[in-house]
Amino acid sequence: MAPAAGQLPAFNAVILAGGRSSRLGGVPKAELRIDGQTLLERTLGTVRQARSVVIAGPAELEAALPPGPPHCFFVREEPAFAGPAAAVGAAVTALYGSDSAGSAERVPGAGGPAQPWTLVLACDMPDVGGAVQALLAKVARDPTQSVMAKDGSGSLQPLAALYRTGDLRTAVGGQPGSLENLSMFRLLARVQWREVAVPEGSTADVDTWADAGKWGIRPGNRTG
DSSP: OOOOTTOOOOOEEEEEOOOOOGGGGGOOOHHHHTTTTTHHHHHHTTTOOOOOEEEOOOOOOHSSSSOOOOEEEEEOSSSTTOHHHHHHHHHHHHHHHHHOOOOOBBBBTOOOOSEEEEEETTTTTTTTHHHHHHHHHHHHHHHTTTTEEEEETEEEEEEEEEEEEHHHHOOOOOSSSOOOOOOOOHHTTOOEEEEEETTTTTOOOSSSSHHHTTTOTTTOOOOO
């Protein structure tokens, strides 16, 4: 069902928090701290309106989180570190089941119904809240297609996007083989989306210690 004009769409959220962090020497990005919060906590704060949240990442991250709402749970792609497309696939399957054609599944761990929209976010964008609001506002005005953030340089961000749930499920279920090491744009090859210009810097990510330093994060600045 399309949201009424101006009404924010009902959505579930997928947060990716399980990469290798190789350019950070293996220090998990999700555990880096800014202003007393980990990057994972900060990202969770941007999806407070989500009906259910799936975090694709190692189970030990759960112990580092404060007590969360019952609609937030963890999954892990198989094999671990198989890339963002595999992580999205594991999360989407956990949310909606493996039947890409179905529409009446219940959300495991939350008990709520499937939602028409699924927000996908990487957890390494400290200022992504502005992008999330821009995506939600765009769909509220025109709920006809998936929407993907476009940064100031013109680059598209498939891990800062609000997808029609049916399209995303079809993309995951329609792959002929494993999602391991598949690029996100290959996964989304048959998904139609519109670009949404987002606030400057809102999709800037933390890939290196130089990136982290811009936010005041230092090598020891992680969960203890």
